[in-house]
């Protein structure tokens with residue numbers, strides 16, 4: 287049986303973007319905040335380094351803008367950059383007003399500001415080395431205390447409920463209640479996708495399995511354009527240890543003096559870039575990939591042991607403890623590290639209010655494409671984008687509420703699927719095959735032949751996924767496989783369309799950067 291619930295706004299995703307949107311809407315607005323796992327399971331909670339914002343007297347908005355443009359390799363939308371960067375201070379003040387306990391220091395800003403790659407100044411405000419956890423806990427606590435916000439955890443959105451033809455109007459979403467194993471229909475005046483990125487399309491990822499690009503896939507199926515999916519950011523330093531899946535070693539370690547080394551203890555980054563370990567991420571990850579292939583080694587090393595032990599323990603208490611639990615003492619030993627898929631720079635095309643191509647549908651945070659990141663995101667700009675975009679989106683929805691005083695008639699829904707875990711083994715196998723395929727062929731260094739091979743094999747996985755989907759059963763793994771195969775196709779299509787190397791997309795067949803920088807925009811129903 288299907289259950290229908292009615293809200294003014296449904297927000298799919300309870301990370302930084304979804305929570306901020308919910309908290310920035312007026313108290314009179316009835317909100318459903320939906321997340322497919324526990325509410326704190328997305329990337330937000332794992333964020334370590336912090337939030338980039340101009341807070342120091344010696345820093346300037348223009349410098350932050352310039353650093354973002356430089357990292358973005360000529361592809362950032364200048365207006366989007368200016369918009370996000372200029373709202374840095376206000377965003378931090380809002381987070382403090384919500385109760386986020388940023389680490390303080392006797393600097394002019396009052397905060398301890400750390401350094402990360404690509405930034406010309408110390409600009410990253412943080413809560414020790416667990417910034418995301420502090421932000422997530424604080425905002426979730428705030429959301430939990432609001433009478434107008436209903437939190438639905440373990441609710442997995444399947445598809446949007448759209449009506450009409452171009453432009454379509456979104457009236458909510460179909461959602462799989464994972465605990466009660468039933469489909470619920472959420473009707474709403476406005477729907478916000480805040481579902482995070484698609485980095486779990488890769489076998490080595492700093493993200494959890496839930497980063498399966500669900501929001502991007504739902505929007506695409508619903509008729510929205512998607513852009514720049516070829517720009518998958520690989521973070522240079524994830525812990526290389528058989529038991530430590532997805533453990534990031536923050537870039538802030540390099541900001542505070544950590545050095546990247548070969549197994550013989552020699553540094554290599556000065557040979558690749560004048561900024562050495564603090565070059566933008568695309569350059570560091572590619573240099574590591576090159577060194578690992580050249581030396582035939584499985585990992586390289588990040589060494590901060592030349593710094594005083596007390597300094598390391600006080601700045602990086604969580605990383606220190608977690609590494610220690612794997613038998614690595616970062617105060618004395620170099621840490622084995624490898625690059626891993628970390629961030630999706632492309633996503634659902636939106637304007638500065640988060641509006642998508644579908645009426646009533648918005649996208650904020652990592653699943654959206656605002657033009658901020660260009661061909662490579664600058665470190666710690668992602669959380670900032672979540673806070674700024676979510677605020678603008680909430681303001682727009684608040685104004686637009688008056689135009690839609692009543693809930694529009696809900697669209698019909700006649701699908702009648704049964705919850706079923708029967709195919710779990712095969713689904714997990716398909717997901718693993720897909721992730722390996724993407725890692726091997728659509729990774730840090732690409733070739734046209736590799737991309738074409740990946741596309742051909744992907745089609746087989748899509749056919750298998752479609753077959754399972756048509757079996758009138760439903761499960762979490764099936765929904766995620768369906769979305770992962772779709773976003774992987776979008777990544778490969780964008781990568782094949784880009785006949786140059788720029789930022790995070792490096793092609794052996796087109797190693798030069800083109801003179802003119804263009805976004806790769808895909809439109810549903812049109813061949814790229």
Ligand code: FAD
Nearest residue numbers: 299300301303322328329330335336443482651652666669
């Ligand atoms: P997320 O926080 O990923 O939240 C997505 C939400 O959507 C989750 O609640 C999830 O359950 C829900 N969801 C997804 N699909 C569905 C569905 N189908 N149905 C229902 N719910 C769904 N950025 C920085 O700026 N600074 C940092 O220091 C930093 N460190 C990072 C460290 C790590 C290890 C990682 C992985 C990322 C880091 N990033 C950092 C990037 C940043 O954390 C993310 O880009 C940002 O948190 C994304 O926020 P979001 O709200 O868009 O998505």
Ligand code: SIN
Nearest residue numbers: 334335536537665666
């Ligand atoms: C990190 O702490 O290295 C992650 C920062 C980011 O992804 O912006």
